[in-house]
Amino acid sequence: ETITIQDLANRMAERAVDVIKLLMKQGQIHKITDTIDADTAQLVAEELGHTVRRVAEADVLEGLFDEPDLEEHLEPRPPVVTIMGHVDHGKTSLLDAIRKTDVVAGEAGGITQHIGAYQITTPSGAKITFIDTPGHAAFTAMRARGAKITDIVVLVVAADDGVMPQTVEAISHAKAAGVPMVVAINKMDKPDANPQRVRTELLQHNIQVESMGGDTLEFEVSALTGQGLDTLLEGLLLQAEVLDLKADPLRNAEGTVIEAKLDRGRGPVATVLVQRGLLEPGDIIVAGAEWGRVRALISDTGEMIEEAGPSYPAQVLGFNGTPDAGDRFAVVESEARAREITEYRARVKRERAAARASVNRGSLADMMRDLREGSGRKEFPLVIKGDVGGSVEAIVTALEKIGNEEVAARILHAGVGAITESDVTLAQASGAVIIGFNVRAHKEAREAAERAGIEIRYYNIIYNLVDDVRDAMSGLLAPTL
Numbered sequence: 001e002t003i004t005i006q007d008l009a010n011r012m013a014e015r016a017v018d019v020i021k022l023l024m025k026q027g028q029i030h031k032i033t034d035t036i037d038a039d040t041a042q043l044v045a046e047e048l049g050h051t052v053r054r055v056a057e058a059d060v061l062e063g064l065f066d067e068p069d070l071e072e073h074l075e076p077r078p079p080v081v082t083i084m085g086h087v088d089h090g091k092t093s094l095l096d097a098i099r100k101t102d103v104v105a106g107e108a109g110g111i112t113q114h115i116g117a118y119q120i121t122t123p124s125g126a127k128i129t130f131i132d133t134p135g136h137a138a139f140t141a142m143r144a145r146g147a148k149i150t151d152i153v154v155l156v157v158a159a160d161d162g163v164m165p166q167t168v169e170a171i172s173h174a175k176a177a178g179v180p181m182v183v184a185i186n187k188m189d190k191p192d193a194n195p196q197r198v199r200t201e202l203l204q205h206n207i208q209v210e211s212m213g214g215d216t217l218e219f220e221v222s223a224l225t226g227q228g229l230d231t232l233l234e235g236l237l238l239q240a241e242v243l244d245l246k247a248d249p250l251r252n253a254e255g256t257v258i259e260a261k262l263d264r265g266r267g268p269v270a271t272v273l274v275q276r277g278l279l280e281p282g283d284i285i286v287a288g289a290e291w292g293r294v295r296a297l298i299s300d301t302g303e304m305i306e307e308a309g310p311s312y313p314a315q316v317l318g319f320n321g322t323p324d325a326g327d328r329f330a331v332v333e334s335e336a337r338a339r340e341i342t343e344y345r346a347r348v349k350r351e352r353a354a355a356r357a358s359v360n361r362g363s364l365a366d367m368m369r370d371l372r373e374g375s376g377r378k379e380f381p382l383v384i385k386g387d388v389g390g391s392v393e394a395i396v397t398a399l400e401k402i403g404n405e406e407v408a409a410r411i412l413h414a415g416v417g418a419i420t421e422s423d424v425t426l427a428q429a430s431g432a433v434i435i436g437f438n439v440r441a442h443k444e445a446r447e448a449a450e451r452a453g454i455e456i457r458y459y460n461i462i463y464n465l466v467d468d469v470r471d472a473m474s475g476l477l478a479p480t481l
């Protein structure tokens with residue numbers, strides 16, 4: 001009985017690098033793909049504060065997604081596409097422009113809703129699903145949770161600006177995920193558009209487009225005028241054909257939570273992407289540590305629908321709590337089973353939180369000692385509130401990356417919803433800055449912050465937020481008199 005380090009880490013929701021470090025302390029050198037035996041795995045798990053229940057645990061965590069599809073049930077499914085690229089190169093504009101090409105929604109005059117993903121029907125009658133939280137931060141946060149939802153990445157590069165730092169990052173992220181890429185050279189309507197420069201610059205990053213003799217499809221488009229969009233969509237379908245995307249539409253539904261929020265009137269509302277099977281009202285659904293009975297399914301145009309099949313994004317009403325973006329979901333056979341799974345997961349979550357809290361207390365003490373000694377790594381404490389789980393997670397992931405040996409962001413709390421008085425209290429206790437992403441502060445919170453001299457900053461672009469924090473952190477490094 002063995003398990004790979006990656007699998008063990010995933011199952012504990014720990015980072016593989018922490019498992020490797022722990023083993024190293026015990027004199028064992030491993031890489032992430034190595035397998036270790038059950039006894040060692042148990043030791044590691046207990047060392048990291050997890051309760052081990054070998055057989056039952058495997059049942060609960062794996063049984064859900066293990067059942068293979070029947071070959072004879074497989075049917076083609078639409079591709080799921082994520083748009084990535086540098087800020088201001090037109091990701092949002094392109095998503096909007098593509099959505100307007102939808103022949104079906106156009107007819108129905110449906111009111112489009114922002115639910116985190118949408119599906120269009122192209123003029124040729126084919127369907128394509130787009131994840132409409134653009135950017136690689138969200139993409140990577142999902143992937144970090146083990147969710148693989150994107151079949152194709154559209155890399156947007158503005159023809160008047162060329163390859164920029166986030167373009168390069170996006171390329172790395174897509175490559176790391178092993179997701180094929182299609183290039184959209186945007187803003188072709190601009191007089192200073194220079195697509196040839198884009199192609200040459202891409203070549204420097206090992207992306208060889210078709211017209212340069214490579215095999216990466218490239219399209220010259222304008223989100224503003226709509227130029228080239230039809231060709232881009234056909235290109236995506238062509239790429240999808242090569243990928244031979246299939247799923248069993250008959251089995252119990254499985255997929256991933258794209259985003260979720262608590263709606264005042266409707267309760268928890270989760271946007272899910274169905275990846276196989278058919279989701280229907282009445283189904284008992286489990287996602288992360290939450291479950292519910294599907295009360296209604298709502299499409300991206302706000303209509304009630306009777307079913308959602310593979311690659312279809314739908315809002316689910318009926319969850320008992322709000323799941324997290326990136327959580328896998330599955331339909332189970334009974335409420336009892338749903339309870340068993342979610343109670344188990346909730347316990348694991350609690351244990352993890354408790355373990356983390358004690359670690360935090362430790363590191364806080366360390367920090368005080370370091371400060372006294374005037375040495376060690378400085379920490380930049382933050383409280384983060386955002387409108388949806390997906391963006392909060394993306395922000396946390398991005399902020400965790402910008403530290404170095406001297407200074408690092410320390411996220412005291414990250415959550416969904418308006419900034420409350422309790423956030424201010426928390427920030428006050430640690431001298432933290434509060435960051436609101438697409439949310440505001442309650443009046444009482446604003447007043448409390450003013451009294452306490454706590455800074456609240458608002459953002460609606462993740463990139464700007466991260467940039468500011470980076471600047472502030474380098475301020476911490478500046479010599480003090």
Ligand code: GDP
Nearest residue numbers: 086087088089090091092093186187222223224
């Ligand atoms: P994002 O940050 O990548 O999501 O970029 P946006 O979609 O917000 O676009 C940034 C700016 O570029 C906006 O002012 C858009 O109006 C503009 N823009 C986007 N696409 C085009 C295009 O095809 N042509 C022109 N001329 N402007 C564009």
